[in-house]
Amino acid sequence: MNADVRNRLNQTPEWTALAKHREELGEVRLRDLFAADPGRGAGYTLQVGDLYIDYSKHLVTDETLRLLRELAAATDVFGLRDAMFRGEKINTTENRAVLHTALRAPRDAVIEVDGENVVPGVHAVLDKMAEFAERVRSGAWTGHTGKRIKNVVNIGIGGSDLGPAMAYEVLRSYTDRDLTVRFVSNVDGADLHEATRDLDAAETLFVIASKTFTTIETITNATSAREWLLGELKAGQEAVARHFVALSTNAGKVSEFGIDTANMFEFWDWVGGRYSYDSAIGLALMIAIGPDRFREMLDGFRLVDEHFRSAPAESNVPLLLGLLGVWYGNFHDAQSHAVLPYSHYLSKFTAYLQQLDMESNGKYVGRDGREVDWQTGPVVWGTPGTNGQHAYYQLIHQGTKLIPADFIGFAEPVTELSEGLKAQHDPLMANFFAQTQALAFGKTPDEVRAEGVPEELVAHKTFKGNHPTTTILARELTPSVLGQLVALYEHKVFVQGAVWNIDSFDQWGVELGKVLAKRVEPALTEGAEVPGLDESSKALVAKYRELRGRA
Numbered sequence: 001m002n003a004d005v006r007n008r009l010n011q012t013p014e015w016t017a018l019a020k021h022r023e024e025l026g027e028v029r030l031r032d033l034f035a036a037d038p039g040r041g042a043g044y045t046l047q048v049g050d051l052y053i054d055y056s057k058h059l060v061t062d063e064t065l066r067l068l069r070e071l072a073a074a075t076d077v078f079g080l081r082d083a084m085f086r087g088e089k090i091n092t093t094e095n096r097a098v099l100h101t102a103l104r105a106p107r108d109a110v111i112e113v114d115g116e117n118v119v120p121g122v123h124a125v126l127d128k129m130a131e132f133a134e135r136v137r138s139g140a141w142t143g144h145t146g147k148r149i150k151n152v153v154n155i156g157i158g159g160s161d162l163g164p165a166m167a168y169e170v171l172r173s174y175t176d177r178d179l180t181v182r183f184v185s186n187v188d189g190a191d192l193h194e195a196t197r198d199l200d201a202a203e204t205l206f207v208i209a210s211k212t213f214t215t216i217e218t219i220t221n222a223t224s225a226r227e228w229l230l231g232e233l234k235a236g237q238e239a240v241a242r243h244f245v246a247l248s249t250n251a252g253k254v255s256e257f258g259i260d261t262a263n264m265f266e267f268w269d270w271v272g273g274r275y276s277y278d279s280a281i282g283l284a285l286m287i288a289i290g291p292d293r294f295r296e297m298l299d300g301f302r303l304v305d306e307h308f309r310s311a312p313a314e315s316n317v318p319l320l321l322g323l324l325g326v327w328y329g330n331f332h333d334a335q336s337h338a339v340l341p342y343s344h345y346l347s348k349f350t351a352y353l354q355q356l357d358m359e360s361n362g363k364y365v366g367r368d369g370r371e372v373d374w375q376t377g378p379v380v381w382g383t384p385g386t387n388g389q390h391a392y393y394q395l396i397h398q399g400t401k402l403i404p405a406d407f408i409g410f411a412e413p414v415t416e417l418s419e420g421l422k423a424q425h426d427p428l429m430a431n432f433f434a435q436t437q438a439l440a441f442g443k444t445p446d447e448v449r450a451e452g453v454p455e456e457l458v459a460h461k462t463f464k465g466n467h468p469t470t471t472i473l474a475r476e477l478t479p480s481v482l483g484q485l486v487a488l489y490e491h492k493v494f495v496q497g498a499v500w501n502i503d504s505f506d507q508w509g510v511e512l513g514k515v516l517a518k519r520v521e522p523a524l525t526e527g528a529e530v531p532g533l534d535e536s537s538k539a540l541v542a543k544y545r546e547l548r549g550r551a
């Protein structure tokens, strides 16, 4: 499709057909869709790897899905997908390939960037990580004073934090429980303070994770961590080598910081920060769960990569999930998307997805540099479901907004729970199934009346239902299943960016704030004049200085 036509996405026949179809469907009711097709519950489902996907509770018909697939074909989603897998530079604003899929490619795969096969490098780093992780886990790697490492503190932010921190939580029951693993991201000194205050520096390894190794928050925290360590050990610079390793693409900056590049685990500019936790950025995770589990996780990623690459449009799960998001965002004016896991271990999963999705698709400029005039990425939010039920589910059930949601749950509790605690799994999952049922089918006024509810309360106790959800169900939360889930969302985000014609792999929107913070800081510390500072910010800075006794 040529660029001009492409930029007028909402004037293409495929888009117009969807808009017309939406009008014709009107207020289609899930109750009616199920009544008309008793096979819908079992029929509107797909399987990818261990993930069973139920999309029956969506406001769609076969015709909706067909039209959405036509939009995907017209926007050449699969063409862009193939270009990504081939290593073409589809991140055009940064002139980079997008190859997180190469991070989980098998050893014998050949994926070229600028004529060079990147797969041997990927496996060389994985092997180096595995060797190091085993040395730490076995006690062979010791600190400066000869003590065994018992604590690992990952310092990084954004993609250099959220992924490994999330995965560490998810796979906690697979971790070495004798190791303390913590994640520090915030430049607020309280974060590092709380992470280190009860640790013995002689037993602590800092993993400095930064793709660029220039991110102010990370370098500031790493510098403070080094001061803390040297102060606690009463040692000189020579102690750094046993207590600091770096995960980065920037060897120059790593050695400038004082970390021996022999202790650096490399990755590449074709790995986006938010797509990086299965690269060297996962080192702290690998130390925690061990190399074998880490590789199982990579296998899970690969399984979904292969599915995305080869499954036909009708059964391609990332394509389906991406298109459902387009349906609600562009044809129902939904502004947000909730991800609601029914697993305590997935407590950081939605926070991780926020960066993955919102930093990727939160854009109003298209690939051609022109402003788009259609909605792009949604606000992604959510927390573990049962907690949400007692907080914000009221709004999902009876509020005025349409909030499509993903429900993620597991048939089995984690193995290490006691029998008593395992017994809590059925009540947990009863909530899981009950909620999507209530959201979809609600409760009619007549059903409420039949319960003898006084007439003045009938409206209050009525649930309109028709709230769309996807249910993702797997037997057990394993490393492989985590990899499958993450790859599923990565590719879903990809599909949406492709349809909307935006570059999902840059993040220019985070730059302005960084530049302004640098300019404002001298005003806070020294009262320096900041040229061009607006009146509101000036007054706020003055108030800050007054409150800190600096005025």
Ligand SMILES: O=P(O)(O)OC[C@H]1O[C@](O)(CO)[C@@H](O)[C@@H]1O
Residues within 6 Å of the ligand: 157, 158, 159, 160, 209, 210, 211, 212, 213, 214, 215, 218, 273, 274, 359, 507, 510
């Ligand atoms: O790994 P780095 O280079 O420190 O960057 C951290 C994060 O900062 C960002 O660039 C946003 O500011 C993210 O995309 C990235 O994950």
